[in-house]
Amino acid sequence: MSRVTSGIDPCGSVLLTDLYQLTMLQAYHDEGLAETAVFDLFVRKLPERRNFLLAAGLEQALDYLEALRFTPEELAYLERTGLFGAEFLAYLREFRFTGDVSAMPEGTVFFPDEPVLRVSGPLPEAQLIESRLINLMNFQTMIASKAARMALAGEGRRLVDFGFRRAHGAEAGLMAARAAAVAGFEGTATVIAGATYGLPISGTMAHAYVLAHDREEEAFLRFARSMPGNAVFLIDTYDTVEGTRKVVGIAPQLKREGIPIRAVRLDSGDLAELSKQVRRVLDAGGLQDVKILASGDLDEYEIKRLRDAGAPIDAYGVGTRLVTSPDTPYLSMVYKLQEYAGRPRRKRSAGKETWPGRKQVYRKMEAGRMEGDALTLADDPNPDGAPLLQPVMENGKRLAAAPPLEEIRRHAAEELSRLPEALRSLETAPAYPVTISPRLRQLADEADKSSRQ
Amino acid sequence: MSRVTSGIDPCGSVLLTDLYQLTMLQAYHDEGLAETAVFDLFVRKLPERRNFLLAAGLEQALDYLEALRFTPEELAYLERTGLFGAEFLAYLREFRFTGDVSAMPEGTVFFPDEPVLRVSGPLPEAQLIESRLINLMNFQTMIASKAARMALAGEGRRLVDFGFRRAHGAEAGLMAARAAAVAGFEGTATVIAGATYGLPISGTMAHAYVLAHDREEEAFLRFARSMPGNAVFLIDTYDTVEGTRKVVGIAPQLKREGIPIRAVRLDSGDLAELSKQVRRVLDAGGLQDVKILASGDLDEYEIKRLRDAGAPIDAYGVGTRLVTSPDTPYLSMVYKLQEYAGRPRRKRSAGKETWPGRKQVYRKMEAGRMEGDALTLADDPNPDGAPLLQPVMENGKRLAAAPPLEEIRRHAAEELSRLPEALRSLETAPAYPVTISPRLRQLADEADKSSRQ
Numbered sequence: 001m002s003r004v005t006s007g008i009d010p011c012g013s014v015l016l017t018d019l020y021q022l023t024m025l026q027a028y029h030d031e032g033l034a035e036t037a038v039f040d041l042f043v044r045k046l047p048e049r050r051n052f053l054l055a056a057g058l059e060q061a062l063d064y065l066e067a068l069r070f071t072p073e074e075l076a077y078l079e080r081t082g083l084f085g086a087e088f089l090a091y092l093r094e095f096r097f098t099g100d101v102s103a104m105p106e107g108t109v110f111f112p113d114e115p116v117l118r119v120s121g122p123l124p125e126a127q128l129i130e131s132r133l134i135n136l137m138n139f140q141t142m143i144a145s146k147a148a149r150m151a152l153a154g155e156g157r158r159l160v161d162f163g164f165r166r167a168h169g170a171e172a173g174l175m176a177a178r179a180a181a182v183a184g185f186e187g188t189a190t191v192i193a194g195a196t197y198g199l200p201i202s203g204t205m206a207h208a209y210v211l212a213h214d215r216e217e218e219a220f221l222r223f224a225r226s227m228p229g230n231a232v233f234l235i236d237t238y239d240t241v242e243g244t245r246k247v248v249g250i251a252p253q254l255k256r257e258g259i260p261i262r263a264v265r266l267d268s269g270d271l272a273e274l275s276k277q278v279r280r281v282l283d284a285g286g287l288q289d290v291k292i293l294a295s296g297d298l299d300e301y302e303i304k305r306l307r308d309a310g311a312p313i314d315a316y317g318v319g320t321r322l323v324t325s326p327d328t329p330y331l332s333m334v335y336k337l338q339e340y341a342g343r344p345r346r347k348r349s350a351g352k353e354t355w356p357g358r359k360q361v362y363r364k365m366e367a368g369r370m371e372g373d374a375l376t377l378a379d380d381p382n383p384d385g386a387p388l389l390q391p392v393m394e395n396g397k398r399l400a401a402a403p404p405l406e407e408i409r410r411h412a413a414e415e416l417s418r419l420p421e422a423l424r425s426l427e428t429a430p431a432y433p434v435t436i437s438p439r440l441r442q443l444a445d446e447a448d449k450s451s452r453q
Numbered sequence: 454m455s456r457v458t459s460g461i462d463p464c465g466s467v468l469l470t471d472l473y474q475l476t477m478l479q480a481y482h483d484e485g486l487a488e489t490a491v492f493d494l495f496v497r498k499l500p501e502r503r504n505f506l507l508a509a510g511l512e513q514a515l516d517y518l519e520a521l522r523f524t525p526e527e528l529a530y531l532e533r534t535g536l537f538g539a540e541f542l543a544y545l546r547e548f549r550f551t552g553d554v555s556a557m558p559e560g561t562v563f564f565p566d567e568p569v570l571r572v573s574g575p576l577p578e579a580q581l582i583e584s585r586l587i588n589l590m591n592f593q594t595m596i597a598s599k600a601a602r603m604a605l606a607g608e609g610r611r612l613v614d615f616g617f618r619r620a621h622g623a624e625a626g627l628m629a630a631r632a633a634a635v636a637g638f639e640g641t642a643t644v645i646a647g648a649t650y651g652l653p654i655s656g657t658m659a660h661a662y663v664l665a666h667d668r669e670e671e672a673f674l675r676f677a678r679s680m681p682g683n684a685v686f687l688i689d690t691y692d693t694v695e696g697t698r699k700v701v702g703i704a705p706q707l708k709r710e711g712i713p714i715r716a717v718r719l720d721s722g723d724l725a726e727l728s729k730q731v732r733r734v735l736d737a738g739g740l741q742d743v744k745i746l747a748s749g750d751l752d753e754y755e756i757k758r759l760r761d762a763g764a765p766i767d768a769y770g771v772g773t774r775l776v777t778s779p780d781t782p783y784l785s786m787v788y789k790l791q792e793y794a795g796r797p798r799r800k801r802s803a804g805k806e807t808w809p810g811r812k813q814v815y816r817k818m819e820a821g822r823m824e825g826d827a828l829t830l831a832d833d834p835n836p837d838g839a840p841l842l843q844p845v846m847e848n849g850k851r852l853a854a855a856p857p858l859e860e861i862r863r864h865a866a867e868e869l870s871r872l873p874e875a876l877r878s879l880e881t882a883p884a885y886p887v888t889i890s891p892r893l894r895q896l897a898d899e900a901d902k903s904s905r906q
Contacts, residue, residue, distance in 0.1 A: 010464065010649050016645050018643065022644065023656055027662065168622065168628075171622030189472050194534070195468050195530040196461065205473055208790040211798040212790065323621075333618075
């Protein structure tokens, strides 16, 4: 076996964290530092090729917080490291997350400096969760933000996630399917995502299936008979247009057998040109109802190019460039202490200054479009606009059941429709206005003055 | 709960696959197609900024193959999709992987068109595993290949993985730590990777710890007393050089208490300049033994720049740019059918042609350096060089226990030392020579002729 420790679930373990969280907890424990800490999760700036971000991952984060505990196997491992004291390990045995969480609903558009999630709780609890909280929300938000661009570029055409094989492991494949669905993808090829999140799953055949048969049309016929409700043919194994002619050739036979041909899939070559040729061959063969599905190195730029070229493509399967977001391969979400024991805190490391205190984001709308946000203190007496952060957890318990994914998806679609027009473009737009309230600036000044360093 | 199906382990499920694998399996089952298929796992070309790839992920792939089976919950989900027949689902209940696997040992350098792994087994078994096999090996290989460049740039300086929070979910964080260790990283901050793979773990404090104290030196002192064997101070929360002076200031007190200061960590600003200033302040304060650890947006280019600038940095913590490999954010590993029922198969999709048959890679060495590889048939009577693919699994069972990670790491280090000098550079080098044997070219021609499409 390649694992040296058994009994620990590597994808559900509380040890999915950085060691420094635990060494800090040992120190907090020794010092008795357990007053209320307020942490914000946010990004400091947008990546170059993003005009906005779309929040995703909250439900997985809340699942994590509710389930968080140390198992005997995990405690035994920590003991073996020799880094921790017996009393501290006994304390971990009873450790739970008992704090409060406010967050933007999943599918909400957000911008730099705006907390997408705020944790308030005893310092050790609010501290320990940092690594996994970022790990869960940073990735899903990156994917949802990328997928939202594809949804905007696709202008209503069907999008399906094909990315599992190029995702970074199991959970990445699973969460990418979910995050893409939040942003408007209709389904996924990843079976576990269907089983886990109830997402529609789709898929038919690979080139290997065609290659395992001596003749291409034989592969198509046999597949259709095995999967009469799912007759979608991959037509580019040898020659795409020839493959289409074979589909037309077997259509009468399948019709006699009562099997409808749903679609053909193109996976290589010049998709704009080939899709037009394929459409012509299908239409000339009486197969006007057969859809064209395209896949192969697609992203929002290519989808827009194909749309602009008038490619008659009905649906897109997007893989690698969805799940790895290669034009913006990471977000830099951070989780920062903003208040401890009732006093504002502010990091001043070069280029990494933060806004202290317990904050809220207010959004102003004008004629159904977002007009500007204000970052202010949560207890601001005169806010302008609607508050984006909502309470979702109190004393470690969810305040409501997770909304169905359909509801999250509807919220995201509404958010995307409210974006200022310039921000909907694939080109970089002027920054959306986020103002810092005077009271918040004042608090930051006070925090700077009070930390006598 | 945000999960709709219970009883399925999302990170260990056989449903970590694309739906089309299962629809193809239903068709293979109906058609009785179960003869021996040979699939190769390989890349078609190197990404732009890679001179070589370093194989990783084999042990997780073999774990997966050995454990592969359908649980009652998984079968119940598949039944609910309505896509599959009862007889087929009964067949899946007994489904196991019984094939053979040959592979390059982890830590082996490889190049385009070279199979890093070859599967030979009944078509349905060899087919089903495609998605997860790629998912496991593509990611670890990408990370090991990125980490190898950091190891080359670091020239022996300690490297530690700090990437968990920016990794794509749980398994990505875990496997990135492992893949980095394969390539020469000394350890990781990710606790679960220590528990799972026995990797050394490291970590001390975050900015929040410093901010939770009223005075920086108080934070350092208290931390050192809680973690007397792990006194590493993060010194950039307010001002890096001032932070260093505080470390010097508390050093006599800690010395009296018998607590050694191990290192200071820089996490922001101009690391080259700051590390020199910090070194001077430490040395002037009699702390010549205290190491300097740097982190913050590091990668191989930055490590080389710091080294070239003479920065006195002893160790590097690398996070985001290790686990997301942003200069090459994906590999395009593919798994292609090369032979079925004893006959060579060859996909001819535009730009995606493959080399058919059961192959081997031979590597020639000259004066301890790799000189060139030959891709040829496994039964080539006159090979030149040493074969890279070795049998690792027969009839679904491992032929030997997984080698210890230390052994894999040694092999990788040896491989990196054998690279032609140009390929060790961070700059793109001329392609390493991989020749295709005449017998293999002949087989490809025959495969093309025999597939009358």
